[in-house]
C-alpha cells in the first residue's frame with residue numbers, strides 16, 4: 001500500500017479548546033482537544049491508518065514493517081522518521097518555551113532538536129504570539145526577568161491573522177497566544193524547555209516544571225526577523241502554489257486547488273498532505289480515499305502520481 005489515510009492521536013492539555021471537534025469533526029473521547037497529531041510516529045502518540053487492508057494499524061508499525069525505503073533517499077540520514085504534523089487549538093496561551101538545536105539536543109537529551117513551522121488556520125481578532133526577543137538581552141537579564149516576572153516585557157509580540165506563516169528556528173523563544181488554531185510541521189522531537197507559564201498550575205494543582213538553566217543555554221538572545229517567510233504565490237493553471245518553508249529538515253508548500261491537481265511522489269522523499277478546506281477524493285495508482293477538511297494522507301516515497309479532486313487547499317510536506 002502506497003497511500004495511507006491517517007487518523008490522529010489526541011492530547012487534552014489544559015490550555016486546549018473544542019474547535020478541533022466542532023470545526024474539524026475530530027472524533028475523540030476527551031472533552032478538550034488541545035492537539036491532534038495527524039502524521040505521527042512519536043511514541044507519545046502515533047497516528048493510525050484508516051484505509052485499505054492496513055486499516056487500524058499504527059503508523060509506527062507500518063514504518064517498522066516497511067523499512068526506511070518509504071522515507072525516501074533525502075531522509076535516509078535521519079535516525080527516526082523525521083517529521084511530526086499536528087493541529088493545535090490554543091484556547092488559552094501556551095507556556096513560553098524554547099527548543100534546542102540538533103547539536104545541543106543530541107548531546108544533552110539524546111534526541112534531535114526541534115525546528116518548527118506554524119501555519120495559522122484561524123485567529124481571533126487581536127490574537128498574537130511571542131516570537132523571539134524584542135531587544136538584545138544578556139543571560140543575567142534573562143534570569144532576573146524570569147525571577148521577577150517581567151520576562152514578557154522583552155519578548156517580541158506579533159499579531160497574527162489567518163494564513164500567516166512562521167518558521168521557528170531552534171533557539172527562538174516562542175509561545176502561541178490564545179484564540180489561535182495552527183497547523184504545525186516540526187522535527188519529530190519532544191524536547192521543550194519551559195521558560196515561563198504565567199503562574200498557572202497543572203492538573204495536580206502545582207506549577208508545571210520550568211527548565212530555566214537549559215533554556216538560557218539554548219535561547220537566541222538577539223531579535224530575529226518576523227517577516228513572513230512565505231514565498232510568492234505561483235499560478236499553476238487553475239491552481240496556486242505557495243512555498244511556506246524550506247529547510248534541511250522539511251519543505252512545506254501550500255496548494256489551493258480549484259477542481260483537481262495531479263502531483264508526483266518521487267524516490268527522493270515521502271509526501272504528506274493535510275487538507276485545510278473542502279471535501280473530495282484522492283487517488284494514487286488503483287487506490288482511492290475520500291477526504292474532508294482536517295484529514296491527512298501519507299504517500300510512501302516512489303508512489304508516483306496522485307490526484308486530488310475537489311475545491312480545496314492543502315499543505316504538502318516532504319524532505
Ligand SMILES: [Zn+2]
Nearest residue numbers: 097099116174
Ligand atoms: Zn514549540
